Amino acid sequence: MRPIIYRKLSRGLLFILIPVLFAACAMVSPQRPEVNLAGLQIREATLSHLNMVADLTVFNPNNVALTVKEVDYSLQLEGVNVAEGRSLAPVEIGARESGQVQLRIATAYWDLLNLVNRLQKTDDLAFTLSGKVRVGGYRILNRTFPFTKEGRIDPQTLRLRRE
Secondary structure, three states, rough: OOHHHHHHHHHHHHHHHHHHHHHHHHHHOOOOOOEEEEEEEEEEOOOOEEEEEEEEEEEEOOOOOOOEEEEEEEEEEEOEEEEEEEEOOOOEEEEEEEEEEEEEEEHHHHHHHHHHHHOOOOOEEEEEEEEEEEEEOOOOOEEEEEEEEEEEOOOHOOOOOOO
């Protein structure tokens, strides 16, 4: 008689646990972080290329902290592909907080020469920053989100900064 009671009890528990597990999985799935270009600085000019740093502000809309493990990106200025690459270090961002991610950019002068005529015709540079953000962290499974951000940036902010 005991085995029948245990089978019925285990089926009842199974019907209760399955919806609870689905609800828990839904709470673990992170929301898409918001990525914005905060600044662009020239760090070094050599004979062959230009080294820049793009500062990104990443907002975490989730109720738990997450780690931005990696950012793959492509940067276009005035429609010209200036650089592609990947962030170097992960960044921890608290729940409902913003964090800074720096991207190192090296671009050849050949790509920048395509911009020269366009720079003389405009006060602001149109930019398109696109790529993927891979996140993970406490209670959050690893997940990758695509992003595209377009806007305008003042060329006067592109000053040579030595560190």
